[in-house]
Amino acid sequence: MVSKTAAYSEPPRRNFIGRWLAADTLSGIKRQRAILGYLFLLPTIIGLIVFIIGPMIGSLALSFYKWNVFRAPEFIGFDNFERLFADARVLVGYRNTAILVLMTVSLLEVLAFTLAMLVHKIGNRFLSTFLRTAYFLPVLLSGAATAVTLGYLFHYDFGVINYYLGFFGIDKIKWLTSSDVVLIAISLTTVWRNLGFTFIIYLGGIANLPTEVLEAAEVDGASGLRRIFRIVLPLLSPTILFATVTDIIKMLQFFDEPFIMTRGGPGDASRTVVMLMYESGFGNLEFGYASAIALSLFIVILGVTGMQFYLSKKWVFYR
Helix, strand or coil: CCCHHHHCCCCCCCCHHHHHHCCCHHHHHHHHHHHHHHHHHHHHHHHHHHHHHHHHHHHHHHCCEECCCCCCCEECCCHHHHHHHHCHHHHHHHHHHHHHHHHHHHHHHHHHHHHHHHHHCCCCHHHHHHHHHHHHHHHHCCHHHHHHHHHHHCCCCCCHHHHHHHHHCCCCCCCCCCCCCHHHHHHHHHHHHHHHHHHHHHHHHHHCCCHHHHHHHHHCCCCHHHHHHHHHHHHCHHHHHHHHHHHHHHHCCCCHHHHHHCCCCCCCCCCCHHHHHHHHHHHCCCHHHHHHHHHHHHHHHHHHHHHHHHHHHHCCCCC
């Protein structure tokens, strides 16, 4: 007969972490999953701190200094911001950026939504997949490659666009050398490059629309434009908000296309805020002033995004 003392075996001792994880089976599993999740997020968090938050704090501090790399930073207080508000070129840069954002985002949203509606209605799976791939391919190209290629297409003398305009009796247009149309050329280039990303967003939103609501609307006689404006767009409003917010943030940072295609010309007709920031920092070695311009752009982006979310309460419908 085995004694009670011999039958009893003391459970293995655990350290503090082991006891904490195994305090309760269900709670322990949740803790383990939480720890595993944070471990997966750790590389992203480190990258965010090192490459985004850290440089932002450094740029904020640098905006109060005068520094050209070769000399020690000199604290000058708010002089960079006083210069910023008095600089006429900064005002021109913001004006050009605002015009580009309005033209590009409005055209981008309309074209992406229209194409998404048309592709969604295609019943042939092969053709639908081909069109989705074709529209998305330009997104994979670099901004520099796109700007160089489209720059040749818009060339006044040997550009393909002016060549084909001649077939319709239209005179050649100085796309990149006229202050009246240079922003249009840059906007069209940016739309072509970014259309696929916004198109995919709208396509996913349309695919997730409740079919019972659309079928009920069709039974009630709502079709065509009425169906789009009264049913589809209200249901798609969260997707529209996401697409417009991301596109506006992206377009407020215009750089690749105007820098490569026109160098900001003619004159300052296509010079954007980011170009001024780049030229001040890496061209004139005025890193403090460039940081002040960057901070002003950050405030503008933050304000515009906040206004979008505030106004979205009146038109975004969450089902």
